Amino acid sequence: MTGKKSKLPRIAGYSGGLVVKAGPLVDSKPATDEPVASGGIVAIYSVKGGVGKTTFAANLAWCSAQAGRRTLLWDLDAAGGAGFLYGIEPEADHPASDMFARLRSPKRLIRSTAWDGLDILPADESIRALDSQLLRLGKRRRVAKLAEELAASYDTIVLDCPPVLNELSAQIMRAADLVIVPLPPSPLSARALDLVRREVAGDGRNHPPILPVLSMLDLRRALHREARDAQPSWPAIPYASVVEQCAVRHLPAGALAPQSPAALAFARLWSAIAAKLEERIGARA
Numbered sequence: 001m002t003g004k005k006s007k008l009p010r011i012a013g014y015s016g017g018l019v020v021k022a023g024p025l026v027d028s029k030p031a032t033d034e035p036v037a038s039g040g041i042v043a044i045y046s047v048k049g050g051v052g053k054t055t056f057a058a059n060l061a062w063c064s065a066q067a068g069r070r071t072l073l074w075d076l077d078a079a080g081g082a083g084f085l086y087g088i089e090p091e092a093d094h095p096a097s098d099m100f101a102r103l104r105s106p107k108r109l110i111r112s113t114a115w116d117g118l119d120i121l122p123a124d125e126s127i128r129a130l131d132s133q134l135l136r137l138g139k140r141r142r143v144a145k146l147a148e149e150l151a152a153s154y155d156t157i158v159l160d161c162p163p164v165l166n167e168l169s170a171q172i173m174r175a176a177d178l179v180i181v182p183l184p185p186s187p188l189s190a191r192a193l194d195l196v197r198r199e200v201a202g203d204g205r206n207h208p209p210i211l212p213v214l215s216m217l218d219l220r221r222a223l224h225r226e227a228r229d230a231q232p233s234w235p236a237i238p239y240a241s242v243v244e245q246c247a248v249r250h251l252p253a254g255a256l257a258p259q260s261p262a263a264l265a266f267a268r269l270w271s272a273i274a275a276k277l278e279e280r281i282g283a284r285a
């Protein structure tokens with residue numbers, strides 16, 4: 001395996017209060033001596049669509065780059081939302097499916113963004129059937145192998161995942177050091193989290209911890225207040241028009257309105273993730 005990274009930088013002012021402690025909703029197993037990537041691999045995943053995955057992925061990747069880490073935002077959803085949020089269009093003559101078939105190095109598909117230290121590995125329609133492509137290839141660790149290869153050049157890789165429960169999600173779980181699950185406050189979210197926990201537990205071997213995060217939290221609504229009170233230790237991202245504007249302006253919340261509650265919530269969440277990654281990867285070093 002490639003060398004370990006140095007200590008992770010912290011975001012100034014972060015108190016550490018959002019780091020999720022081991023508890024009934026956090027799946028964590030002791031580290032084994034399985035090979036790991038040098039950079040931290042964070043999957044933003046849920047079985048549900050429209051919960052904020054792409055928004056989290058784009059904003060957290062930006063926070064990581066701002067903290068001085070070489071960061072890759074890897075879009076694994078054929079809808080291509082992560083690239084779109086940064087104004088990056090897929091290139092028709094370089095289909096993303098080629099990297100999974102090993103026809104092209106993933107590094108040749110990477111695009112840089114306007115931000116220092118932030119690159120994107122975009123998705124396109126060619127990975128609409130990635131699940132069956134992976135099954136056909138019969139390589140259960142293809143996503144993990146690609147991620148490990150990429151992690152030699154990046155300190156953080158953020159995976160924007162499609163809302164699926166199939167071979168692709170199983171492979172993502174094998175690749176990830178940490179799984180972030182955005183959960184809009186709704187009774188359906190508890191069910192979604194349960195499904196994610198089962199998917200992450202997967203084949204029962206060393207699996208990544210899960211960090212559930214309340215998404216689109218609107219404290220004017222009683223149901224949302226109840227959800228927050230039921231899980232006071234979970235990080236939360238508020239419902240905010242600045243977040244909606246990310247897709248319109250092709251900019252992260254931290255660039256649009258650095259002092260807005262949503263931008264600050266993403267910065268705190270990133271700090272919690274960095275601490276969690278340091279703990280997990282450090283334990284394996």
Ligand SMILES: Nc1ncnc2c1ncn2[C@@H]1O[C@H](COP(=O)(O)OP(=O)(O)O)[C@@H](O)[C@H]1O
Pocket residue numbers: 048049050051052053054055056081215216217237238239240241243244245247262
């Ligand atoms: N905190 C938030 N406040 C307001 N709108 C949000 C917030 N998070 C996500 N959205 C909006 O919700 C929609 C779905 O978000 P998205 O990140 O695309 O979800 P997913 O990737 O899970 O399908 C988008 O229109 C996005 O702008």
Ligand SMILES: [Mg+2]
Pocket residue numbers: 053054055077081161
């Ligand atoms: Mg998405």
